[in-house]
Amino acid sequence: MNFPQPLVTVDAVLLTLRESGLEVALHQRDREPLQSAMALPGGVVHANEDTSTEDSIRRVLRDKTGFEPRYLEQLQVFSGRDRDPRGWSMSVAYVALVPAAELEAATRAEFRFVSVDALPPLAFDHADIITAAVDRLRSKSTYSTLPFFLLPERFTLTQLQHTYEAILQTRLEKSNFRRKMEAWGALEATDEVVGGAQRPARLYRLKDFTFFDRSVG
């Protein structure tokens, strides 16, 4: 009953919103296999110290980036005998949504931010993992408050709309978008405003994290 067991790793797709739209944080591998190739931050599960694979990815991110994402979701397992030169392996892949400023301020590692629509050659099957993560985000964003996690904790309605537009790759009609956001009941106005006296914009925050089966568009 003893079968050869897979090598088990965890990898994180850190997605953030920057100038070019949706970008992913990559780093250059500093060890074999595939040393110096661009890759997702990740590592091997340590069964002696991690309490779960989610604990593993949080440890890896803490060690490699110095911060913990507010939103971390398990994506799926990628597995097989050919994806890693070390042999039969599996990666439990996670997606994290991170406000750009937060990631840039906290990172210890040298990250390179790359548009998800123009990926360079990547180690292992990491390009497939990123594609699956972006598909998941885009599909969930049509009916959920997921995009809020790409914003700072307080944001204007214009920032929120631009975030949805960047993810969904479409323009949304302003009054329609605001009416839907209001109908969701997920937004809470704060006392703060930003901008000049002439065109002040109120700051909002997310009340709860809830999914909605309604279209945003």
Added chain:
Amino acid sequence: MNFPQPLVTVDAVLLTLRESGLEVALHQRDREPLQSAMALPGGVVHANEDTSTEDSIRRVLRDKTGFEPRYLEQLQVFSGRDRDPRGWSMSVAYVALVPAAELEAATRAEFRFVSVDALPPLAFDHADIITAAVDRLRSKSTYSTLPFFLLPERFTLTQLQHTYEAILQTRLEKSNFRRKMEAWGALEATDEVVGGAQRPARLYRLKDFTFFDRSVG
């Protein structure tokens, strides 16, 4: 760089629609650990023969049930040091949707069908896995054609509506439901009808497998 590696297993939540509503296929474990406990069908990944974890679960289902489900989706990984007495382990869990007649006709194993709302005590964390699978199905069913896979390949619109109602645990208004199904464009009428000459009902089939971000209710 050698860390103790997890034991990697795969498990399947076989969901089907029967008298009581949504039911899951369980079997009695025939070996240690937890011999004779009720559990999901599953097994250990064989890195020497399986090409991926999806290949592993297909092998396990073939061996234990004698059939391959039309719809099989990766659910998520459950992991940790306490979930299996053999030590740190992880299960890559899958959901399969199976028409009841198909599963009953093909199964080699002795399955017991149990309502997902009245689970008996189960081995490992299999109750948590089933809960996650049912949540996933219910949530996706509000905006997708997923419930079609619980039906035979040809079905009446009344059967389709009852399937959605059983999953969503709500009554749907008939003409509204039919209008939405038509708007989705996923149904294809066949030449066949069932029922008597007085109230014949046309049989339909699913054109494609597509997700929609629209509410069914």
